[in-house]
Amino acid sequence: MDLGLVVSNDAMHFREPIPDFQLVSAYESFVPDEAETMPPAPKLDQGQAFENVEDQTLFWYGPWAGGFIWVASWLRDRLGYFEMVKPRFSKPEQLALEDTHSSVWTEFLKMIPPLTDPHFISCPLQVDGPDVRIFINAAGLSEESHITVEILDQQFNSLPGYSGDNCIRVTKSGLRQPVTWRGKGSLEKLGRPFRIKVRWGGNRSEDAYVYALYVSGQAHA
Secondary structure (H helix, E strand, O other): OOEOOOEEOOOOOEEOOOOOOOOEOOOOOOOOOOOOOOOOOOOEEEEEEEEEEOOEEEEEEEEOOOOOOEEEEEEOOOOOOEEOOOOOOOOHHHOOOOOOOOHHHHHHHHHOOOOOOOEEEOOOEOOOOOOEEEEEEEEOOEOOEEEEEEEEOOOOOEOOOOOOOOEOOEOOOEEEEEOOEOOEOOEOOOOOOEEEEEEEEOOOHHHOEEEEEEEEOOOOO
16 A cells, blocks of 8 residues: 545645655555454555655655654655646647648637746735745756746736846756845735746756745745
């Protein structure tokens, strides 16, 4: 029996980010139980214990029997990630058989959605404090594979001074890279909810992975 992972946005409805994904596999973790009446098989028992310790995320668990406690580790908060996926099709005729003599073909071309810049947008956030900063946990960054961050209002409009064009490109990988804008290193008192938009850029944008965003009033929280 392996250990999986479920997440929730409201602590009432839970889902698996990836169905049947093995967070910790029981393979090679067989500990026999003399009192077990069922056929012996590898099986684990989760310990309900996650903790971030310095640059690592630790998860304690153990075998179903045997009295052992084990720990799995990842780089801090790197359990999952966002990535940019290149489109499979670059031309409309690759999506369906071309029939230029049919009126249906003209309507089909109208149905193909235009390509947009790869990005994701957070839910509305609200924080207090005079020096709130944003940090990003990302890998695979370079001049050809960079990330920009934009601050939006609840209606998805860019806030003055915090647009994607004003953002200094994040080109260095790290567990906690600071995000800055031209003339701004932190968020001023907004006094209202805001959203964070993260956008991929560069000729090799598919190399970049975004694991986490942090909104903090401390430079090294």
